[in-house]
Amino acid sequence: MISPATNPEMVHVVSKADNRQHAVVKLPCLDHSLPSSSLRARPVLLGLTSNNLSYARGGDLLHWWKTYPVPPTAPAPYNDQSSWGIVPAWGYAIVTESNVPGIISGSLIWGYWPTSTSPTLLCLERSNPEGHWVEVSNHRQQLMPIYNRYERVFPDEEKDLDGRAWSTVFRGVWVAGYLLSEYVFSPDPRAREPVHPLGAVSKLPWSADDADLLNAVVMVLGASTKVARSFSWCLFDRPRESGPLGLVQVTSSPGVLQEVVDKKGWEGLSKTVAYTEIDQATEWIEGLQPAKLVIVDCGARDNVLSQICQRLQESALLSCKTVIMQVGSQQKVYTADEVQAARAAMASLGKIQYNTSGIQDTVIDREGAATYFGEVSRRWKEWLAHRASAIPDMRLVYGQGIAGDNGIYGGWESLSNGAVRPEQGLVYVL
Numbered sequence: 001m002i003s004p005a006t007n008p009e010m011v012h013v014v015s016k017a018d019n020r021q022h023a024v025v026k027l028p029c030l031d032h033s034l035p036s037s038s039l040r041a042r043p044v045l046l047g048l049t050s051n052n053l054s055y056a057r058g059g060d061l062l063h064w065w066k067t068y069p070v071p072p073t074a075p076a077p078y079n080d081q082s083s084w085g086i087v088p089a090w091g092y093a094i095v096t097e098s099n100v101p102g103i104i105s106g107s108l109i110w111g112y113w114p115t116s117t118s119p120t121l122l123c124l125e126r127s128n129p130e131g132h133w134v135e136v137s138n139h140r141q142q143l144m145p146i147y148n149r150y151e152r153v154f155p156d157e158e159k160d161l162d163g164r165a166w167s168t169v170f171r172g173v174w175v176a177g178y179l180l181s182e183y184v185f186s187p188d189p190r191a192r193e194p195v196h197p198l199g200a201v202s203k204l205p206w207s208a209d210d211a212d213l214l215n216a217v218v219m220v221l222g223a224s225t226k227v228a229r230s231f232s233w234c235l236f237d238r239p240r241e242s243g244p245l246g247l248v249q250v251t252s253s254p255g256v257l258q259e260v261v262d263k264k265g266w267e268g269l270s271k272t273v274a275y276t277e278i279d280q281a282t283e284w285i286e287g288l289q290p291a292k293l294v295i296v297d298c299g300a301r302d303n304v305l306s307q308i309c310q311r312l313q314e315s316a317l318l319s320c321k322t323v324i325m326q327v328g329s330q331q332k333v334y335t336a337d338e339v340q341a342a343r344a345a346m347a348s349l350g351k352i353q354y355n356t357s358g359i360q361d362t363v364i365d366r367e368g369a370a371t372y373f374g375e376v377s378r379r380w381k382e383w384l385a386h387r388a389s390a391i392p393d394m395r396l397v398y399g400q401g402i403a404g405d406n407g408i409y410g411g412w413e414s415l416s417n418g419a420v421r422p423e424q425g426l427v428y429v430l
């Protein structure tokens, strides 16, 4: 039975061919019956970061467009699912109807949501640990598992409004930095088997030597991205004897990142430079005489990586083993040519792709979901409690709704133009 309601819902749609083209469309409210083992939840708080640009850029290849296809009830031409898509975002939604055992209407759920005010249908199965559910709809089966996991929010988190807003901005990417430090470059790789940056599913080898940072310098590019900030913070918290020998952060915001380093007691062990000061970084690394240089590219600005590789060729580090980890991309919409060029650079520079979901899946298999999520949740809450020291410059920039400059529409416009500053965390109340 379908009966139109009065207030239309809003959804943000993005052109699959040119992610710069986007629009807000109204959807009629339709009163469908609820299938079994399903619920509807309305997104209420979402964050946007450069990561959302990646969901659009890689939407076909990695199936992110399949998460929430544009409903056929959207007006033309946006109802053409081959041309238009909905970019998902991390955050919270409130359950409006449910026949999923264990989840009642009014519950708050953490997960991966459409950028839409429309109550969203999820088909959920109970998972481990308690309070976790997995989305099992056919159209989402090719999606990586991390995006199909939903968590009930417990009352203490529900009350912590500021913590929840920070979670929308950070939590989805924070885990990437955590897994990189704790499992790919595990502090004790001979005691805990390290995980390949693509996870065990890649069937590629990743030895204890690959993981060892004891005599390595780590250089983080795009060091003020959220994923980089989480990685560096996890490195600071490792036992000193596990390395790295030194940390170089390359960023547009060296001052504030160096302050964090100093407060963590890493002065002398770390150097933070602007993109124009790469020479200083190379000289400093030479002085440490590392056996290995690990470059973690979290989204360096134009050509910086090739400049660094060029400098290394001309320096005393020429014979030093260099590993380049591809975590993220620059905050902008890439043209088709730029995507091609980035793929070519992956091959020519021998970059190793990093994938959070692959690693998380491996760790869940090895340790069990309860152990893994218990530990990751403890570390995440610890970081959240220390956010004033970890990200002293950052502030939340609140927006409202989907449409307009102050809504998701405006946030997408800013991200597409590389206009979101390092200290800004975009949060949307829907």
Ligand SMILES: NC(=O)c1ccc[n+]([C@@H]2O[C@H](COP(=O)([O-])OP(=O)(O)OC[C@H]3O[C@@H](n4cnc5c(N)ncnc54)[C@H](OP(=O)(O)O)[C@@H]3O)[C@@H](O)[C@H]2O)c1
Binding pocket: 048, 049, 050, 051, 052, 054, 055, 172, 173, 176, 221, 222, 223, 224, 225, 226, 227, 228, 250, 251, 252, 253, 298, 299, 300, 301, 326, 327, 328, 329, 330, 331, 332, 354, 355, 356, 357, 417, 418, 419, 420, 421, 422, 423
């Ligand atoms: N592989 C994975 O599993 C995985 C997991 C999580 C995230 N990621 C990727 O990592 C990347 C970073 O994600 P994030 O959400 O952490 O990013 P973010 O915090 O939104 O990135 C903001 C930062 O981007 C840098 N930036 C580079 N070019 C810029 C430009 N033209 N304009 C403005 N800022 C620019 C700035 O850092 P600097 O000033 O320091 O340059 C800025 O602080 C994304 O590509 C994301 O998809 C990958």
